[in-house]
Amino acid sequence: MDLEALKEAVIAGDVKGCTILTDVAIKAGHTPQTILNEALISAMQVVGEKFRCNEVYVPEVLVAARAMKKSLAMLKPLLAQAGTKPVGIAVLGTVRGDLHDIGKNLVGMMWEGAGLEVVDLGTDVPPDKFVQAVKDTKAQLLGVSTLLTTTMLGIRDVIQALERAELRQRVKVMVGGAPVTQAFADEIGADGYAESAAVAVDKAKALLRI
Amino acid sequence: MGVFEGRAHLIACEVFRDEFEAVSPSHVVRIYLPQGLHRTPGEMPEAIQEAIDAASDRADLILLGYGLCSNGVVGVVARRAPIILPRVHDCIALLLGSRERYEAEVAACAGTYYITSGWARYGTTSLSCYKNEYLPKYGEEDARYIAGELLKHYKRVAFIDHGAGDGEFGRAHAREFAEVFALEYAEIPGSLDYLRRLVRGPWDDVDFVRVPPGQAVSSTPFMSLQSIQLP
Numbered sequence: 001m002d003l004e005a006l007k008e009a010v011i012a013g014d015v016k017g018c019t020i021l022t023d024v025a026i027k028a029g030h031t032p033q034t035i036l037n038e039a040l041i042s043a044m045q046v047v048g049e050k051f052r053c054n055e056v057y058v059p060e061v062l063v064a065a066r067a068m069k070k071s072l073a074m075l076k077p078l079l080a081q082a083g084t085k086p087v088g089i090a091v092l093g094t095v096r097g098d099l100h101d102i103g104k105n106l107v108g109m110m111w112e113g114a115g116l117e118v119v120d121l122g123t124d125v126p127p128d129k130f131v132q133a134v135k136d137t138k139a140q141l142l143g144v145s146t147l148l149t150t151t152m153l154g155i156r157d158v159i160q161a162l163e164r165a166e167l168r169q170r171v172k173v174m175v176g177g178a179p180v181t182q183a184f185a186d187e188i189g190a191d192g193y194a195e196s197a198a199v200a201v202d203k204a205k206a207l208l209r210i
Numbered sequence: 211m212g213v214f215e216g217r218a219h220l221i222a223c224e225v226f227r228d229e230f231e232a233v234s235p236s237h238v239v240r241i242y243l244p245q246g247l248h249r250t251p252g253e254m255p256e257a258i259q260e261a262i263d264a265a266s267d268r269a270d271l272i273l274l275g276y277g278l279c280s281n282g283v284v285g286v287v288a289r290r291a292p293i294i295l296p297r298v299h300d301c302i303a304l305l306l307g308s309r310e311r312y313e314a315e316v317a318a319c320a321g322t323y324y325i326t327s328g329w330a331r332y333g334t335t336s337l338s339c340y341k342n343e344y345l346p347k348y349g350e351e352d353a354r355y356i357a358g359e360l361l362k363h364y365k366r367v368a369f370i371d372h373g374a375g376d377g378e379f380g381r382a383h384a385r386e387f388a389e390v391f392a393l394e395y396a397e398i399p400g401s402l403d404y405l406r407r408l409v410r411g412p413w414d415d416v417d418f419v420r421v422p423p424g425q426a427v428s429s430t431p432f433m434s435l436q437s438i439q440l441p
Contacts, residue, residue: 013352054250059344059356066355099321099363123363124320149278149432150299178251179281 001028003039006071010043013063015070022071032078040068040075041113041201044106048198058102065106072113086117087210090141091133093121094177095154100147103177106197107143114201115210116141127154127161134162134171140208143200144190146177155180156188172207176200214411219265221258222275223247224332225301226405228375230275233406238273239265245333247282248300254282262288273408277301278432286427293421294413296404299432304408305370307401309417315398321365325387326372326400327380336360337387357391367393372400 006025009017025035047064050056092108094101101123108118119137121129134142142162144155155175162168174192175185185193192207194200217239222230224242234240241261247254262272272288277298286293298304302324303312315322329335334342336357344353369384371377381397388395404417413420419431 054253057249058360059348062356062359063348063352097316097320101363102359148299149280149429153433 006039007043010067015067018067018071022074032075045198048196087115089139090116091119091139092143093125094123095146096126097151099123104145107200110197110201127158130158131161131165142173149179216270218271219269220273221261225328232374234409248279251280251282255285258286307403323367325384326370327375330380330383368396370400
């Protein structure tokens with residue numbers, strides 16, 4: 001059974017279809033890792049590209065993500081059984097003053113799919129909360145996001161707080177969000193920048209060398 | 211600085227149509243572009259540029275009825291006229307009358323969805339999207355899910371009352387919004403002062419950004435504003 005139908009069901013946001021097809025795929029003998037990579041992650045990469053080109057908008061991305069999440073939930077126990085250990089720990093959050101999280105939530109899901117353990121701090125996160133979480137979890141990766149131009153400089157505050165806490169060298173900082181650019185990321189001293197959740201997976205892997 | 215005597219053209223987001231019609235001197239030529247361009251901020255400068263180019267030969271001054279708007283004004287340029295626009299990140303500061311008012315409201319309740327009669331009449335809100343797009347396209351369950359995700363962190367809907375436009379229409383929209391999505395409903399006073407100053411001057415350097423002829427609008431003067439601080 002090929003995984004194309006499951007991939008299409010995710011892209012279409014068809015939760016019922018995903019549930020049925022994930023079950024079929026498992027019973028047909030596909031490994032959970034294969035289903036994850038070939039159907040789920042690749043589906044979200046297609047959705048991400050369509051979003052980038054304005055072929056679909058936030059509603060379509062949301063329903064696709066919800067379908068992916070349903071499938072992923074079915075695969076998780078199997079991934080655990082297969083003894084798949086997390087490839088790393090990532091902390092994620094939206095900066096202080098910003099309540100937006102749709103993109104960030106997608107990144108979290110994609111990073112989980114890639115094998116990272118994700119600690120999501122939510123939205124409106126002050127710099128010292130990011131720092132504390134990196135300290136407590138010993139995370140290798142920190143993702144900071146903002147949708148608003150008003151709060152963009154808050155990302156720099158987080159990086160500076162990591163420096164003051166002498167944690168900056170221990171964690172790779174990746175930044176993103178609609179107004180963020182590579183130039184801005186470079187200017188504030190981030191280690192990486194991803195313009196979409198789909199790209200965020202490859203960038204995270206490159207940064208962590210996994 | 212004195213009152214501007216030349217030919218001023220205002221290119222503004224239609225969300226401000228009623229407001230600018232109420233405060234503009236009659237000699238200011240007024241062009242309104244559809245609300246919502248900031249949703250595709252990569253394409254927004256092109257739309258504004260087109261309007262600037264159309265006005266170019268007849269304008270001595272271009273006034274933009276926009277803030278930084280998700281970088282949607284970045285890159286626009288007027289060949290022979292200066293551009294003046296308000297030093298704000300988005301329209302809410304303009305509708306409330308000042309950046310300080312906006313910061314105070316954010317400090318009071320960060321999760322606020324602001325509505326004006328202009329938003330209700332000329333723009334799209336999560337309520338109008340829910341009724342006109344999500345429900346017909348996805349059905350109730352998915353439509354609720356989408357709206358729920360978008361509004362997850364909002365606590366209240368605030369109707370901004372500044373006296374311009376159809377207040378009852380705006381209030382009704384805001385009340386329905388609060389009811390449909392189970393949010394608190396609030397009314398807060400707005401002000402036309404900032405918008406009035408944009409179309410009449412004088413334009414100080416604190417509240418306005420002035421871009422010389424031939425130079426492109428950049429985000430730098432907006433980023434030097436302090437980011438909104440929460441208590």
